[in-house]
Amino acid sequence: MDFLKLFGQTKGVEDALEQSRARLYRMAYAWCHNRALADDLVQETLTKAMQKSAQLRDPKARDAWLFSILTNCYRDHFRRHREMEDIDEMELPHDSTPETENNQLEIVRKVRATIARLPEGQRQVITLVDLEGFSYVEVAKVLDIPIGTVMSRLCRARNAMLRLLATEFGSQEALKTATVRQEANIRRIK
Numbered sequence: 001m002d003f004l005k006l007f008g009q010t011k012g013v014e015d016a017l018e019q020s021r022a023r024l025y026r027m028a029y030a031w032c033h034n035r036a037l038a039d040d041l042v043q044e045t046l047t048k049a050m051q052k053s054a055q056l057r058d059p060k061a062r063d064a065w066l067f068s069i070l071t072n073c074y075r076d077h078f079r080r081h082r083e084m085e086d087i088d089e090m091e092l093p094h095d096s097t098p099e100t101e102n103n104q105l106e107i108v109r110k111v112r113a114t115i116a117r118l119p120e121g122q123r124q125v126i127t128l129v130d131l132e133g134f135s136y137v138e139v140a141k142v143l144d145i146p147i148g149t150v151m152s153r154l155c156r157a158r159n160a161m162l163r164l165l166a167t168e169f170g171s172q173e174a175l176k177t178a179t180v181r182q183e184a185n186i187r188r189i190k
Helices: 002-032 035-051 059-080 103-117 120-131 136-143 147-169 172-189
Strands: none
Touching: 002 035, 002 059, 002 120, 035 059, 059 136, 103 120, 103 147, 120 136, 120 147, 136 147
16 A cells, blocks of 8 residues: 555656646757757756655745756766867857748847857756746856846846847847946946
């Protein structure tokens, strides 16, 4: 009887983890821009989560816990395959969509390309906060960085995105807004 109860709990954990697979994959792909690597990172994340599911004390914190594991798997991958470049400064290549795709797909491609041009730290923070809806506190825990670093990276990432997208779409008004915002942030920091 205890075995059946344990199996039922394990099945529930498996179902919950499987539901998170798509979000984990989107995040891993946004970070590395390599489908095979993103799939491997998600698989490793889910495997570790299954093995350590007893460590999760608060089911409400499951998403933050899973993304923390994904972050560690991502870091571990680059530690194992370390090149001489600093991964915080690396700009990873991005996929482009065919010219025949509709306008919506073109906008998505340009936004993805712009996110890919951001430094890794900014890319991680902006995808976690703006795309996945995590709070600053959750992102700080997931990435194991101070909350002030989260806020400054997010501010820099948003300003860079605004400038890059304004240039990409040829919007002079947005470019002016980005410049004013950047100057205001510099004054605030000083």
